[in-house]
Amino acid sequence: MSPAVQPERRRLRLPPGYDPERHQEALARWAKDQLGPSWHIEMVDLASGVAYARRQVEVTEVQAEDGSVGCMEVRLASATKPTDAERVAARLEDQHPGWTMTAFDPWLGRAELARIPDDWRRARAAVATALGTKPWEVGIEARQGGGYRLRLPASYLPSRHDARLEEVATTVIGSLGWTVEVDRPRLTAEIVPGEPPTFPAVLPYPFDAPVEVMRLPVGCRLGRRAGELGPEVAVDLEANPHVLVSGTTGSGKSVALWALVGGALRAGWRVAIADGIKGGVDFLAFRPACSAWGDSLDTAADVITGVYQEGLARKAALKTTGARRWHDLPDGSRPPPLMLVVDELTSLIIPEPVPKGVPKDHPLVIEASERNLAKAEMLSALGKIARELRFVGVSLVGATQKASTTTGIPTELRENMGAHFLLGLRPSEGQRRLALSNPDLVPEVPAHLAEDLAASRGVGVYELDGVPAGVLKVYWATPEDYVARICP
Ligand SMILES: Nc1ncnc2c1ncn2[C@@H]1O[C@H](COP(=O)(O)OP(=O)(O)OP(=O)(O)O)[C@@H](O)[C@H]1O
Ligand SMILES: [Mg+2]
The missing domain is CATH 3.30.30 (Defensin A-like)
Incomplete structure (x- = not known):
């Protein structure tokens, strides 16, 4: 040309x-x-x-091969510098309405204009923003079967740009389910349309997978497109011993605790269950396999303080060996890890109102005061477990329904429970702020999924150390199923 x-x-x-x-x-x-x-x-x-x-502009017009997309080469003034690109693009596009600058090469004294459709232009601009480059440095054309084919600039870096490209493909250019396939050696990519991902009605617990003692599976991440399930979501209790499961009523918190309790028992953990509010009804089948069981306020308090004492004893024993952490101990001399499970955590520790206008020695007042004493004892022990027992092979796993800054779990306790699950489909902003450390970095459950009654059961979001936050569905199995599969 x-x-x-x-x-x-x-x-x-x-x-x-x-x-x-x-x-x-x-x-x-x-x-x-x-x-x-x-x-x-x-x-x-x-x-x-x-x-x-x-x-300064002399123009040669040519027709693209399919005859529909015009393309013209433009000679640039000899003094044009690389930093003039934006100005030149604005001027050329102004002089030639409907044309877009698609190449700019001041060293060769040329630029290129093409008649590209508006959607290409928008997609190209979004990709350029994601890559931190200029639109004309991104080549774009239609992809057979829909979407776009891209030519990426030399500045493309998978580690820096892949997540951003993915985000642009699923939010600006397309919608959930669209994917980006990069051919790194060729510096090309395809933005491929797709249906949004979803979950099956039930995700059976993976009983056949190998058991890892400190890494307990909870569920699966949402896939990238329809028909595809994401990777397994598991909590690494060595890195993050304490877990908080939040969610409104019926969102699947107890089922998530089943997965952790069942997984722990299968992996040889000792498990202590404190469910002083619902009397342990959701966990009855686990009872014979548990090392401690509390189904009333008093017995729950005993279980919780008992775990704290055991943790202190482990800490002292650890000191005598010279090891700093429980998992540094040699295999034979390490006591099994211990999981304390507390369902309905907030209700368990919120003090009850003491009846007013009743004599102090009235049985109603005495009873309420005694219950509040047990609650205060539990709150104190839970706080100490979460704060002091991080490296002794003790995990605190709590589930809570209520979320409020004034009542419920004190901020410090919440902050010491570092692995977070928030179950439920449309939590309020306030709930997200309480249940998650960095709600801005945690996606929301997509609307199409929230509307699907079967697919959305047991669905929520997770925030764990060392992996990107995401949307998950919790595995399903009943306590009876887990007990039947406990490894001998
Ligand atoms: N992962 C799941 N897969 C399939 N169904 C689920 C799942 N999680 C929960 N469900 C369904 O939702 C019901 C309620 O779950 P669950 O009892 O765990 O909720 P919850 O949050 O503990 O409620 P509550 O606040 O009342 O204790 C279950 O009985 C089950 O039918
Ligand atoms: Mg429950």
Whole structure:
């Protein structure tokens, strides 16, 4: 493609009284009025009273092979610098409505314009933003079967840009279920349309997978597209011993605790269950396999303080061995890890109102005070377990329904429970802030999934150390199923 017209220059007589300080812009406008929009002033010779104008854009129009997309090469003024790109693009696109600058090469003195459809242009701009580059550095064309084919700039870095490209594909250009496939050696990519991912009605617990002692499976992450399940979501209790499961009523908190309790028992953990509010009804089948069981306020308090004592004893024993952490102990001398499970955590520790206007020695007042004493004892022990027992092979796993800053779990306890699950489909902003450390980095359950009654059971979000936060569905199995599969 060679330019049809050679660069052209014209000599213009300067208007009388021309003052370069004040009239430079007016002169440029005047030159365009006199000669046409593609002309600009190249040089002014005040002594001779003349200016030289140059037509800086010479155009060769060609037709693309399919005949529908026009393309033209544009010669750039010799003084054009790389930093002029934006200005040149704006001017060329202004001069040629409907055309878009698709290449800019000041060293070769050329740029390229093409007639690209509006959606290509928008997609290209979004990709350029994601890559931190200029739109004309991204090549774009239609992909067979829908979506786009991209040519990526040399500055593309998988580690830096892949997540952003994915986000642009699923939010700006397409919707959930669209994917990006990058061909790294060729520096090309395809943005591929797709149906949004979803979950099956039930995700059976993976009883056949190998058991890992400190990594207990909870569920699966949402896949990237329809028909695809994401990777397994498991809590690494060595890195993050304490887990908080939040969610409104019926969101699947107890089922998530089953997965952790069942997984722990299968992996040889000792498990202590404290369910002083619902009397342990959701966990009855686990009872024979548990090492401690509390189904009333008093017995729950005993279980919780008992776990704290055991933790302290482990800490002391650890000190005598010289090891700093429980899992540094040699295999034979390590006591099994211990999981304390507390369902309905908030209800268990919120003090009850003491009846007013009743004598202090009335049985109602005495009873309420005693219950509140047990609650205070539990709150104190739970706080200490979460704060002090991190490296002794003790895990606190709690589930809670209520979320409020004034009542419920004190901030410090919540912060010490570092692995977070928030079950339920449409939690309020306030709930997200309480249940998650960085709610801004945690996605929400997509609307199409929330509307699907079967697929959305046991669905929520997770926030765990060392893996990107995401949407998950919790595995399903009953306590009876787990007990039947406990490894001998
Ligand atoms: N992962 C799951 N897969 C399939 N169904 C589930 C799942 N989780 C929960 N469900 C369904 O939802 C019901 C309620 O779950 P669950 O009892 O765990 O909720 P919860 O949050 O503990 O409620 P509550 O606050 O009343 O204790 C279950 O009985 C089950 O039918
Ligand atoms: Mg429950």
